[in-house]
Amino acid sequence: MSTIYILWLRQIKRYLRSRARIIGSLGQPILFLIALGFGFGPIFKQAGGGNYMQFLTPGIIGMSILFTAIFSGIELIWDRQFGFLKETLVAPVSRTQIMIGRTLGGATVATLQGLIVLILSLFIGFHLEHFGILLLAIVIMFMIALMFTALGTAIASLLEDMQGFQLIMNFLVMPLFLLSGSLFPLQGLPKAINFVSKIDPLSYGIDALRGILAGNFHFGLGLDFLILFLLIIFFIAIGTFLFRRIQV
Amino acid sequence: MSIISVKNLTKKFKDFVAVKDISFEVDQGEIFAFLGPNGAGKSTTIKMLTTLLHPDGGMIRLNNFDPVVQGDEVRRSFGIVFQDPSLDDELTAEENLEFHGVLYKVPSSIREKRIGELLKFVDLEDRRKSLVKTFSGGMKRRLEIARGLLHHPKILFLDEPTLGLDPQTRNHMWNYVVKLNKEEGMTIFFTTHYMEEADKVAGRIAVIDHGKIIAVGTSNELKSKTNTKTLEEAFLNLTGTTIRDEEATSKDYLRMARRMWTGRK
Numbered sequence: 001m002s003t004i005y006i007l008w009l010r011q012i013k014r015y016l017r018s019r020a021r022i023i024g025s026l027g028q029p030i031l032f033l034i035a036l037g038f039g040f041g042p043i044f045k046q047a048g049g050g051n052y053m054q055f056l057t058p059g060i061i062g063m064s065i066l067f068t069a070i071f072s073g074i075e076l077i078w079d080r081q082f083g084f085l086k087e088t089l090v091a092p093v094s095r096t097q098i099m100i101g102r103t104l105g106g107a108t109v110a111t112l113q114g115l116i117v118l119i120l121s122l123f124i125g126f127h128l129e130h131f132g133i134l135l136l137a138i139v140i141m142f143m144i145a146l147m148f149t150a151l152g153t154a155i156a157s158l159l160e161d162m163q164g165f166q167l168i169m170n171f172l173v174m175p176l177f178l179l180s181g182s183l184f185p186l187q188g189l190p191k192a193i194n195f196v197s198k199i200d201p202l203s204y205g206i207d208a209l210r211g212i213l214a215g216n217f218h219f220g221l222g223l224d225f226l227i228l229f230l231l232i233i234f235f236i237a238i239g240t241f242l243f244r245r246i247q248v
Numbered sequence: 249m250s251i252i253s254v255k256n257l258t259k260k261f262k263d264f265v266a267v268k269d270i271s272f273e274v275d276q277g278e279i280f281a282f283l284g285p286n287g288a289g290k291s292t293t294i295k296m297l298t299t300l301l302h303p304d305g306g307m308i309r310l311n312n313f314d315p316v317v318q319g320d321e322v323r324r325s326f327g328i329v330f331q332d333p334s335l336d337d338e339l340t341a342e343e344n345l346e347f348h349g350v351l352y353k354v355p356s357s358i359r360e361k362r363i364g365e366l367l368k369f370v371d372l373e374d375r376r377k378s379l380v381k382t383f384s385g386g387m388k389r390r391l392e393i394a395r396g397l398l399h400h401p402k403i404l405f406l407d408e409p410t411l412g413l414d415p416q417t418r419n420h421m422w423n424y425v426v427k428l429n430k431e432e433g434m435t436i437f438f439t440t441h442y443m444e445e446a447d448k449v450a451g452r453i454a455v456i457d458h459g460k461i462i463a464v465g466t467s468n469e470l471k472s473k474t475n476t477k478t479l480e481e482a483f484l485n486l487t488g489t490t491i492r493d494e495e496a497t498s499k500d501y502l503r504m505a506r507r508m509w510t511g512r513k
Contacts, residue, residue: 006350014338017379083334090298091351092324247301 003093004101011072011105015112022113029064029117033057033124036183049185057118057126058210059182062144065114066202069145070173072106073152073239077159086248099243103149103236110145111138118213128213137212143228144205150235157242176202186218201231251276251403251435252297257306259292266292268459269306274452279429279436281450283443283483286492289459290439291331294407297437298328311402327352329396331407331439333388337381341372341391344380345398352399359398366394369424370417389413393421400428406438410445418442422449443480453479457487 015022037053044052079085088098115138122128155168179193180202189197197203208224211217217224252274259267267289274280284290295301297308299315299322308315311325335344342363349359367373370390380388393409406425410418426449428434440446446453447467455463455470463470463486467479474485 002350002353006347010336010339010343010347013343014336017338082337083330083332084336086300086330087334087336087348088351089300090323090326090328091348092320092353093351094320248295 003097004104007088007098007101008105008108011102011109015109022116025064025068025113026116026120028067029060030120030124032060032063033121033126037125051127053121053125054127054214055185055210055216056183057121058213059180059206060121061114061117061141061213062180062182062202062206062209063177064117065110065141065144065205066148066177067173068113069106069110069148070152070155070168072109073103073149073154074156074165074168075106076102076153076156076243077162080156080246080248081161085246089246089248095244095246096240099153099240100236103146103153103239106149106152107142107145110149111142114141114145129215133212137209140205140208140212140224140228143225143232144202144209147201147205147228147232147235150232150239154235154239154242157239157246176200179203180206181218182206201227204228204231249276250274251278251311252280252437253307253309254293254297255307257293257296257308258304259289259296259301260304266459267296267303270456270459270461271306272454272461272464274435274437276435277429277433279426279449279451280438281446281453282437282439282456283446283453284439284456285487288456288487288492290456291407293456294328294405294437294439298326298405299323325401326403326405327396327399327401328405329392329407329409331411333392335380335388335391335395338379340377340379341367341383342376344391345395348395348398354399362398366397369420370394385412386414386417390417397424397428400432400434403435403437404428406436406440408439408441410440410442418445425449443478443483447479455483455486462486 033053033056037056041052044050044055049055076085089095118126118137128134155172179196180200181197182202186194186197186203204219204224204227207217207219208221208228211221211224250273254273255271257267257270258265270289270293282290282293292301296303297310297315299319302316310322313321313325315322336347339347345363345366346359349363354362367376370393372387372391372394375383375387380391383391389412396404396406396409404425410421413421422445425436429436438450450467452464452466453470454461463473465473470482470486471477471479474482476482476485
């Protein structure tokens with residue numbers, strides 16, 4: 001337990017100390033909320049979709065969590081390049097514990113980031129029905145964060161350096177975000193897009209978040225929860241397997 | 249009784265054979281030096297002994313455990329000071345030590361006490377709460393040594409621990425290590441480029457070059473074998489006088505890139 005705790009604590013300390021990173025990574029979601037939220041708002045309303053800011057905000061929160069979580073996982077590459085990974089890998093603790101501690105730390109950081117976006121969105125025009133649902137929303141945010149931190153760690157375990165980073169951004173992270181229904185409703189889509197959005201793990205996270213925060217589900221909370229839960233286990237298992245094989 | 253036993257150990261990186269069929273034994277409580285020019289295979293061997301790399305052939309027993317299949321047991325048996333930096337720059341000196349102490353399950357009362365003692369010992373007491381990224385190269389090195397000495401393992405690996413340190417600190421460190429060896433019977437396995445360190449501290453010395461062990465013995469044995477007066481002469485006699493290059497790895501390029509972006513070292 002103490003191993004997992006100290007690894008978790010390390011991630012939190014690093015996050016809280018990098019103010020530039022916190023502020024820098026808030027710029028994008030806020031810009032998206034303002035530009036897309038106000039830009040597409042009128043046409044979304046005309047088309048009968050309701051208030052676009054209410055629709056968009058959970059999607060943008062999901063995006064922030066996705067990005068932060070994947071980065072937290074990928075940070076493993078820095079640790080590997082700058083030696084700190086060795087310090088943890090020769091310690092007399094199981095690699096599974098190291099992987100779990102890191103992942104929980106990264107997921108906590110990503111959840112905090114999502115929470116900050118949620119709070120800021122209240123000033124931009126997002127309206128929260130009542131604050132009681134916040135706790136459930138945080139649970140879902142943490143689940144999304146956990147899933148993608150584990151995925152990031154799994155990917156980072158396979159990479160030696162940051163060369164493949166653009167590849168991951170453009171062929172994994174951006175598609176995960178754009179095809180998840182974060183920006184548009186999943187109803188009435190062309191078959192191919194519909195299919196892709198259904199196999200996109202983020203779709204279920206965003207659906208759950210949107211249902212809880214803004215009151216409209218596409219898949220339903222039960223299904224969202226089940227799929228998130230299964231994917232968390234799956235990604236943590238893969239991440240652990242790959243992490244255990246690392247040689248430096 | 250030997251605490252480290254290596255037989256026919258081999259490691260290849262693609263076409264390059266870094267370690268070729270080496271065998272040696274280190275006795276419990278011994279101070280053993282591993283000498284060789286750059287790129288001779290010293291660090292690769294240490295990485296295999298410490299579970300960081302899997303060998304391609306041969307057998308290792310460390311405290312009677314096999315690093316390949318009993319990684320956790322092996323890791324409980326040793327401590328290591330790495331050749332390259334392995335501190336977390338975004339944590340303070342104290343936090344780096346605490347992190348290490350918790351991972352190595354040093355009880356908190358002993359941990360507190362030793363952290364204080366060691367920071368004093370490496371003269372970083374007043375920088376206890378400073379982030380490591382503000383440290384100079386020498387300060388980081390000293391902190392790494394302090395960290396390696398925080399828990400008291402059965403076997404301590406020191407991979408060029410004194411690189412870039414001034415003679416005072418080097419002397420200081422070796423006195424401490426020898427004391428640990430005497431008082432706790434800790435086995436010490438180290439590499440260095442400073443021949444006088446090996447001459448003074450090590451019981452036995454192995455000379456490795458081009459991935460092969462070319463001589464093992466006490467300093468005097470090596471000198472008489474090569475008909476030389478100093479260990480340095482014996483070393484040059486055994487390994488020749490050509491200068492070795494190590495290739496820049498992707499790590500070096502990345503370090504360079506990070507320096508460019510962040511202005512950090």
